[in-house]
Amino acid sequence: MKITVNGRQMEIAEGMDLHRLVYSGKANPERVILVLNDGVVKSDQWPLTVLTEGDRIEMVSFVGGG
């Protein structure tokens, strides 16, 4: 199943949810802000949010800036 993360296509398993997606990487989950198809999904909702074909995710974080 294909989804798009930060503009790039990514192949994921059927039934993958946001929680498992985030925890599959090395990024500190506390930093991660997930925007799914234009709406922010709070971290307590990640395990309940199962991804579907064609979903667009923006994975962002606060960083230093002026």
Place this chain on the structure above:
Amino acid sequence: MEDKLLIAGREFTSRFFLGTGKFGNKEAMKQAIVTSGSQLVTVALRRIDLEDTEENILSFIPENTTIMVNTSGARNADEAVRIARIAREAGYGDWIKIEVINDSRYLLPDNQETVKATKILSADGFTVLPYMNPDLYVAKALVEAGAAAVMPLGSLIGSNQGLRMRALIEVLIEEINEVPIVVDAGIGRPSHAAEAMEIGADAVLANTAVADAEDPPLMAAAFARGVEAGRLAYLARMGKERAVARASSPLTGFLYDE
């Protein structure tokens, strides 16, 4: 002496705002926030990937510091609005610094798009502090659009050139009385910050000059004093500049007069 800055109902005793970009390490940034005395810092929002092992910047910002998210990376009003909304949904974006930039060489703000974004976000309940090119009509339009402060650039972002836009900023200080004027960008030295405050700016925002210093926490302290000195000088009302000398000691009673 009580001299508080009020922005959108929030009181600030420090008139120095600090940006958090470009610090070599987050511990130095944290120390610099402390020594700067800043009660407001800016952060940006960026894409990260799953393998990004950076630390969480928010855990290095002292409690009770107002976090203002900037919309850097936005090329038009729509993108700025989107960034602001993501920041707010993530729990931090009530205070937004609007930064709309199209040009990568000079990083000058797009005033028209900035006014547009200010209008949309103010109507949506954000506290909006727009970064702008100092122009009186645009400043008035920003106030009309609901800006909580107006933030003219002192000179190009990160250039350390100081108050190159001084004459135009003075016009804003003179004419815009509804909201504070915060001089943002290009402030390279504590003396630049002092100069901005001496001419009557309400606050100064700096980042590069502090982050690039060999000792950022020490430089942050120097800036805090520059801002404070300039503010006190403004309140004390400075004497006029003169073309010729005027003696400080009495011109009578000289010792060896015949």
